[in-house]
Amino acid sequence: MNKKIIYVDHAATTYVKPEVFDEMRPYFTEYYGNPSSIYSLGRESKKAIEKARAQIAFYLGAHSTEIYFTGSGTEADNWAIKGAAYANRKKGKHLITTVIEHHAVLEAFEFLRKEGFEVTYLPVDENGIVDPNELAKAIRPDTTLVSIMYANNEIGTVQPIKELAAIAKEKGVLFHTDAVQAVGNIDINVKDLDVDFLSMSAHKFYGPKGVGALYIKKGTRVDSILHGGAQEKNRRPGTENVPGIVGMAAAIKLAYDNIEQNIKHLQNLSDRLIDKVMDKIPYVRLNGDREQRLPGNVNLSFEFIEGESLLLMLDMKGVQASSGSACTSGSLDPSHVLLAIGLSHEIAHGSLRISFGTENTEEDVDYIVDNLEEIVSKLRAMSPLYEDYVRKDGK
Amino acid sequence: MGIKQEKQVNIERGVNMYSDKVMDHFSNPRNVGEIENADGVGQVGNSKCGDIMKMYLKIEDDVIVDVKFKTFGCGAAVATSSMATELIKGKTVEEALKMSNKAVVEALDGLPPAKLHCSVLAEEAVIAAINDYKRKQGHEVEDVDCQGCCGGCGSTR
Numbered sequence: 291m292n293k294k295i296i297y298v299d300h301a302a303t304t305y306v307k308p309e310v311f312d313e314m315r316p317y318f319t320e321y322y323g324n325p326s327s328i329y330s331l332g333r334e335s336k337k338a339i340e341k342a343r344a345q346i347a348f349y350l351g352a353h354s355t356e357i358y359f360t361g362s363g364t365e366a367d368n369w370a371i372k373g374a375a376y377a378n379r380k381k382g383k384h385l386i387t388t389v390i391e392h393h394a395v396l397e398a399f400e401f402l403r404k405e406g407f408e409v410t411y412l413p414v415d416e417n418g419i420v421d422p423n424e425l426a427k428a429i430r431p432d433t434t435l436v437s438i439m440y441a442n443n444e445i446g447t448v449q450p451i452k453e454l455a456a457i458a459k460e461k462g463v464l465f466h467t468d469a470v471q472a473v474g475n476i477d478i479n480v481k482d483l484d485v486d487f488l489s490m491s492a493h494k495f496y497g498p499k500g501v502g503a504l505y506i507k508k509g510t511r512v513d514s515i516l517h518g519g520a521q522e523k524n525r526r527p528g529t530e531n532v533p534g535i536v537g538m539a540a541a542i543k544l545a546y547d548n549i550e551q552n553i554k555h556l557q558n559l560s561d562r563l564i565d566k567v568m569d570k571i572p573y574v575r576l577n578g579d580r581e582q583r584l585p586g587n588v589n590l591s592f593e594f595i596e597g598e599s600l601l602l603m604l605d606m607k608g609v610q611a612s613s614g615s616a617c618t619s620g621s622l623d624p625s626h627v628l629l630a631i632g633l634s635h636e637i638a639h640g641s642l643r644i645s646f647g648t649e650n651t652e653e654d655v656d657y658i659v660d661n662l663e664e665i666v667s668k669l670r671a672m673s674p675l676y677e678d679y680v681r682k683d684g685k
Numbered sequence: 686m687g688i689k690q691e692k693q694v695n696i697e698r699g700v701n702m703y704s705d706k707v708m709d710h711f712s713n714p715r716n717v718g719e720i721e722n723a724d725g726v727g728q729v730g731n732s733k734c735g736d737i738m739k740m741y742l743k744i745e746d747d748v749i750v751d752v753k754f755k756t757f758g759c760g761a762a763v764a765t766s767s768m769a770t771e772l773i774k775g776k777t778v779e780e781a782l783k784m785s786n787k788a789v790v791e792a793l794d795g796l797p798p799a800k801l802h803c804s805v806l807a808e809e810a811v812i813a814a815i816n817d818y819k820r821k822q823g824h825e826v827e828d829v830d831c832q833g834c835c836g837g838c839g840s841t842r
Contacts, residue, residue, distance in 0.1 A: 594757065595757065596735055596736075596757055596758050596759055596762070598759035598760055599711070599758065599759055599760055599762075599763060602708075602711060602712075602760045603712070606712060624735070634732075635732060635733040635734075635735070636732035636733070639732065639735040671717075672714065672717045672718075672754075672755050672756060672763070673755060673756070673757045674728060674737050674738070674739040674755040674756070674757055675732060675737060675757045676757075677719070677739075677755055
């Protein structure tokens, strides 16, 4: 297979950058000791983990004792949410989140709801942004935790986390943010944000899969959700994924040492794509806020066509992207995020998410636009919805 | 050593959502378009559940001499519409009415379970178009009860 591949699904996952992999390699084959062992091979592993922890803490403005490694972003979300809810259940059983969270957060809350907790879901505006006044209104005396994602995985919208966290803090409520899409892609300083928990995942910023981390502000009470050994200061058991952790630290360094130029590059690609699509293809809308969004995220809805068909045809042209369409997820409902920002089912079904990475180029954008133009008109030509529309409009 | 060939084929099937036949009919759909002054036109599904199929029939002496379709929907929706038109072209109206969704699925070498409703929709599109033809001929026919989609149209299934 030697067809051209243009990967524009970096919000789903990224490849491991070679320099990151180089740092990981010895911890698979050479320094394989268990970090809990006292002999020198074990100590090598332990040292690597602590070095990685310090490095990650540095780039996020945290103290290294506040970074805890997990097996994924999903685990970090589950830990913060369930752990904080249970640790504070004597104080209250009311929790707050939003309607546009990732399933790792939504399903954790759904679990707690079945366990007898009460959950309030904050709405978002048409751009996917949470109104801080809504949060202030929703907090009650028995509220113990607020969880609001930093940047949305589908539409890229970035929330005013600092402002939202301040509201929670003022009322003595813990604040968690799922920053899986944000870490490595935009500047983050946990002290400046003043959040209590922040989740991240290495494979979203050119690190390996299977490793995540949770920032837990010093002194914050949180129950463990896994039980076993004494790893991670007795809070998260399981033999540490040493190569993964080393890779995560290498990846975060690479991301933040180049953050300004990365943002500029991704922003340029996104702007180019949005401008060209809007110029060349009719009946299309940009989902999410034009300004308050991740630099590499573009989410578009093409009227009269369906997202899976669009993705399949793009794939035939070598373009690997994603969709908010129902058909990709196996359920018949389109994305909860697109519905939450007020899109009709019909429009939501025709959505496409392009998420750029550092290796993408302006030529990639132009190739995507050319093919999109062709594919969209092909699909519209066979769409009864378009036929009805054209007929009604008398065009 | 290694896993058996049969097993490997099964893994491949599981990973590739669609069969080669489905992909063929999706990328080169047969009989796309409209028929002007069609003898029968039927539309099923709704945009809420993400699939709409519209079928046009040209019928002479009770034989379907031409058929065209338009579909809004996923890869399976396009492929099942395309295959259904192929299966009924040249058939009598009564033969076409007997075409089941299973026949469409089999002709496409299978569909993922979550996509089986598309084949039901294709069967219903054919029935709806034939009913329209019969109605135009002055026969009384019952409306098609939507079975294939999400229930957004009020169907119970």
